Amino acid sequence: MIFDSLDVSYGNMWGSQQGTTHPDPMPRAVAARRHAAGMEYAVLLSVQERPLALVEYWPRRMWRMYLFDDRSWRMQMIDLKPHSAGMLLAHRNTRWQFSNEQEHASWNWDVQETTTVSADGQVEVSSEFGGPLGALHALAAGSSGARVRRFVTAVESFLCSVPEFGDWQVFAPFLAQQGHESARSVVLRDVSVDEGSGPLRATGIDQLFSPGACDTPDGPAAVDLVNAGLLRITSGQLAVSDPGWIGETPRTVGTPMLP
Numbered sequence: 001m002i003f004d005s006l007d008v009s010y011g012n013m014w015g016s017q018q019g020t021t022h023p024d025p026m027p028r029a030v031a032a033r034r035h036a037a038g039m040e041y042a043v044l045l046s047v048q049e050r051p052l053a054l055v056e057y058w059p060r061r062m063w064r065m066y067l068f069d070d071r072s073w074r075m076q077m078i079d080l081k082p083h084s085a086g087m088l089l090a091h092r093n094t095r096w097q098f099s100n101e102q103e104h105a106s107w108n109w110d111v112q113e114t115t116t117v118s119a120d121g122q123v124e125v126s127s128e129f130g131g132p133l134g135a136l137h138a139l140a141a142g143s144s145g146a147r148v149r150r151f152v153t154a155v156e157s158f159l160c161s162v163p164e165f166g167d168w169q170v171f172a173p174f175l176a177q178q179g180h181e182s183a184r185s186v187v188l189r190d191v192s193v194d195e196g197s198g199p200l201r202a203t204g205i206d207q208l209f210s211p212g213a214c215d216t217p218d219g220p221a222a223v224d225l226v227n228a229g230l231l232r233i234t235s236g237q238l239a240v241s242d243p244g245w246i247g248e249t250p251r252t253v254g255t256p257m258l259p
Contacts, residue, residue, distance in 0.1 A: 043057070089158055121153050
């Protein structure tokens with residue numbers, strides 16, 4: 001895909017979250033203040049509601065970028081750190097390969113390749129294999145199946161400029177690593193993203209409440225709908241959380257208050 005514009009929205013950091021909901025949104029002005037104070041925030045770069053990159057700003061002027069492919073799968077993670085005056089070094093670049101959508105959803109990768117670059121151009125590429133592919137490589141290698149190669153190259157090819165706040169064109173060349181080619185000039189457009197919307201909003205909700213047979217990571221199952229009655233919400237706020245993580249701060253949404 002060739003793009004000549006990017007939609008830009010701001011929110012809280014994602015960390016290692018692999019879900020498909022948009023990060024908690026925040027106004028551009030709030031993100032700018034956090035940037036000036038050296039506090040973390042996230043920038044989502046997308047095209048026509050298709051995510052291309054999520055860029056996280058970390059304390060101590062560190063950056064992390066997640067890249068998405070044409071299926072909106074998170075396929076790559078790049079860590080950048082200060083290198084020299086006004087420059088960042090992409091010192092760690094991790095790519096994943098998945099055999100199918102179900103494996104991606106459960107984060108069971110077939111191959112994880114990590115490229116590590118030192119400040120003087122020392123490069124190490126480590127490939128790890130998981131699942132049946134990992135077993136085959138382990139059998140052939142007589143070990144864990146991981147492979148490592150090392151070489152020296154010019155570090156300049158791993159550098160990019162430190163962006164000023166809002167200068168996200170700096171990261172556009174990285175998008176080519178997932179097949180997203182930028183035009184000679186790229187226009188940035190700030191977009192306002194509401195809770196539960198945007199390019200990574202949750203999809204397939206109706207399928208969760210459709211009776212009948214379905215496939216799950218644990219095998220075939222059947223969905224049977226049961227009327228649980230009326231739910232009274234006197235606070236006007238509904239907390240949504242995975243039951244396994246109920247101790248974490250849940251996401252809350254407002255509900256209509258009936259007279």
